[in-house]
Amino acid sequence: MAPDEPHDRFNDDLxxxxxxxxxxxxxxxxxxxxxxxxxxxxxxxxxxxxSDFADSANRLGGHYRLMAAIVAILILLGVAIAAWDAVVFIVTTLLG
Structure with a gap:
């Protein structure tokens, strides 16, 4: 079976x-x-x-979807803070 070919569960497992x-x-x-x-x-x-995380959060719905959105926002906030710290470090290194 090719890697991109769908697995037929109904003939094998189900x-x-x-x-x-x-x-x-x-x-x-x-x-x-x-x-x-x-x-x-x-x-x-x-x-x-x-992608799997987003798909599963969309399937769940309700407060689980809200919690997944909060986790995603916190991750993005962490990335933004890390990027800001890197920019500040580079600028202070070049100017100082």
């Missing part, structure tokens, strides 16, 4: 379940997400993790 059942389809997608392998310690791996 034998006997109805392909048209929304719950069975959701479970098949869940199994695919569990078995997905990404390269570790690469930009692609990190971005894939962020």
């Amino acid at each position: 034998i006997g379940l109805d392909r048209d059942d929304p719950e069975a389809q959701a479970f098949a997608e869940h199994l695919d997400r569990l078995e997905r392998v990404r390269p570790g310690y690469t930009v692609e791996g990190y971005l894939g993790g962020v």
